[in-house]
Amino acid sequence: xxxxxxxxxxxxSVLQINAGGCTGCTRQFQAALLLDSGKGIxxxxxxxxxxxxxxxxxINNKSADYLRQIYEKMPSPKAxxxxxxxxxxxxxxxxxxxxxxxxxxxxxxxxxxxxCVPGMDEMLETVINVVEDGYKEYKDG
Amino acid sequence: MLEVILWFIGIxxxxxxxxxxxxxxxxxxxGQNRSYPIQPIYRLIKHFSKTDLYNxxxxxxxxxxxxxxxxxxxxxxxxxxxxxxxxxxLVMMELFILVGACSTKEPYGIMAAQRGISRLTVWSFALMIxxxxxxxxxxxxxxxxxxxYSGESILLSRLPLVTAGLFTAAMIKGNLGYFDFGIxxxxxxxxxxxxxxxxxxxxxxxxxxxxxxxxxxxLKLISFFLPWQPLISxxxxxxxxxxxxxxxxxxxKMTWKKVMMNSWIWAGGLPAINYIWLYML
Numbered sequence: 001x002x003x004x005x006x007x008x009x010x011x012x013s014v015l016q017i018n019a020g021g022c023t024g025c026t027r028q029f030q031a032a033l034l035l036d037s038g039k040g041i042x043x044x045x046x047x048x049x050x051x052x053x054x055x056x057x058x059i060n061n062k063s064a065d066y067l068r069q070i071y072e073k074m075p076s077p078k079a080x081x082x083x084x085x086x087x088x089x090x091x092x093x094x095x096x097x098x099x100x101x102x103x104x105x106x107x108x109x110x111x112x113x114x115x116c117v118p119g120m121d122e123m124l125e126t127v128i129n130v131v132e133d134g135y136k137e138y139k140d141g
Numbered sequence: 142m143l144e145v146i147l148w149f150i151g152i153x154x155x156x157x158x159x160x161x162x163x164x165x166x167x168x169x170x171x172g173q174n175r176s177y178p179i180q181p182i183y184r185l186i187k188h189f190s191k192t193d194l195y196n197x198x199x200x201x202x203x204x205x206x207x208x209x210x211x212x213x214x215x216x217x218x219x220x221x222x223x224x225x226x227x228x229x230x231l232v233m234m235e236l237f238i239l240v241g242a243c244s245t246k247e248p249y250g251i252m253a254a255q256r257g258i259s260r261l262t263v264w265s266f267a268l269m270i271x272x273x274x275x276x277x278x279x280x281x282x283x284x285x286x287x288x289x290y291s292g293e294s295i296l297l298s299r300l301p302l303v304t305a306g307l308f309t310a311a312m313i314k315g316n317l318g319y320f321d322f323g324i325x326x327x328x329x330x331x332x333x334x335x336x337x338x339x340x341x342x343x344x345x346x347x348x349x350x351x352x353x354x355x356x357x358x359x360l361k362l363i364s365f366f367l368p369w370q371p372l373i374s375x376x377x378x379x380x381x382x383x384x385x386x387x388x389x390x391x392x393x394k395m396t397w398k399k400v401m402m403n404s405w406i407w408a409g410g411l412p413a414i415n416y417i418w419l420y421m422l
Contacts, residue, residue, distance in 0.1 A: 004190055011183040040177055046249075048194075048341030051187070075191040075342035 002134065008051065009131040010040045015050035015074070017067065021057025024117040025084035029054065032120035041127060047073035052127055053107075056083040058090065061099045064106045071107050077135040079110040081126055088112045108137050148219035152357035155379050157181060159356075163386045170391070188346030203241025204340065204347035210234040211354040218361045221285030224275060227362065228268045234355065235261050238348060242339045250339030256397065263404045264310040270412035274303045277419045284365045295368045302415035304366040308381065310408040311359035313400075315352070315382070317389045356382070 016026045033041055044050050047070045055067065071080065082103040085091040090100045103109050110130045113123050130136075160181040168176060177183065193201045214230030217223075235257065242254040276282050278299040279290040290296065297304060340348050360378045367374035395403070 004186075007183050008187045008190065010177050011180050011187050040180060040183070042176075046338055046341075048338065049345065073194065073341075075194050077191065 005132055005134050009128050012041045012052055012127060012131055013044040013050050014041055014052045014054050014127060015044055015047055016054045019055055019057040019059040019063040021086050025056035028117045028120060029123050032124050050074050051078060053080045054083055055087050055103050058086045058093050059101045059103060059106060064101055067106055079130045079135045080107050081111050081130060082109050083113045083123060084118055085114060085116040088114050110135060110137055145220045149215060152215060152361050156353040156356045159379055159383050162383055166387060167390055185346055185349055188349060189343055191342035193342045193344050197244055200241055200244045201344050203237045204344045207234045207237035208347045208351045210237060211351045215354050215358055218358050223282045224272045224284055225282055232265055245339040247339055253338045259401055260313060263408050264314060267306050267310040267408045267412050270416050271303045271307055274300050274416045274419055287365055291368060296366055297368045300366055300415055302411040306408050306411035307363050312385050313404050313408060314359060315356055317385045
């Protein structure tokens with residue numbers, strides 16, 4: 001971890017996007033921020049200010065376009081975190097013929113947090129680790 | 142000259158110190174977002190380490206221009222120069238930020254610029270009335286001479302509403318003038334930092350730096366109207382500003398239209414009443 005990444009990790013602006021779903025993951029993340037372990041993480045509603053795009057919920061054709069637009073507006077370096085089963089692999093809704101995509105089909109994903117809903121600490125640690133590791137893209141293996 | 146340089150450095154330092162105090166106090170309050178004491182510094186470094194993403198190359202230079210004007214104005218206020226010079230510097234700085242916001246050609250940028258212009262009309266009006274009142278009361282527009290006058294005859298006793306109006310204007314500039322003590326108050330979410338929405342990355346870093354310097358300028362400007370020694374007056378205005386920031390963190394906020402209406406009443410109306418009162422004396 002470089003000193004710059006260490007500083008970046010102490011002031012992370014997260015843009016939460018619920019691409020369509022039960023909103024459980026995003027609410028869980030907001031609740032997690034009230035804990036001490038979420039130090040330095042703030043929520044923003046503006047892609048220009050965001051460092052991490054936190055995506056939860058099932059991604060359909062309509063929300064996929066919005067996600068691409070939002071990602072393009074974020075200044076580099078930036079990271080994308082797929083949170084919850086819906087964003088990671090579509091799971092329950094994947095088999096239906098309804099245009100559901102996983103997040104890695106739309107955007108380059110830096111980290112996955114699996115689970116329905118994922119744990120609070122896992123989500124916070126993932127966001128911090130992604131920034132500390134220098135915004136590296138996730139690679140299998 | 143040494144005194145001017147010391148004031149220049151002191152005014153730049155005081156704003157991060159205020160942020161630091163705010164973070165330490167807020168971290169101790171249950172239910173508030175946890176942050177590191179020097180997180181504003183971390184945030185500034187982070188912004189400067191990011192790229193700009195503008196399709197128009199000139200956009201990134203407007204915040205730089207604003208920052209330069211802020212530094213020049215800071216020198217004027219440290220030296221206790223003519224208040225009209227300081228007003229001109231502040232207006233130029235604001236115009237650079239607004240033109241930069243307009244030039245992004247984004248709906249948010251246009252909206253931010255419109256709100257910035259609405260705000261500019263309020264605080265520039267307050268400053269102009271303050272300058273006119275200062276001339277009426279002290280017979281000079283030069284702040285270093287006004288201090289000497291204040292030593293002989295307390296300026297605050299003749300310009301109480303002007304001082305209150307200027308402090309309200311400073312709060313509006315710092316996005317703090319939006320308190321709503323009503324129980325049905327609603328928050329404004331991210332729109333309360335309207336002026337920063339079109340900026341991102343390095344440009345946002347320059348805008349934030351400009352705002353820090355500008356906050357220091359306002360605090361020093363207000364301190365000229367207070368009756369104590371210059372350093373004590375400056376610290377008193379800084380403590381009041383810190384109190385406003387803490388209040389801002391725990392009190393609900395108004396909607397934009399209500400904000401502007403109240404801004405005209407408090408930041409525009411109070412100095413105007415004071416000026417009329419000076420004429421009637």
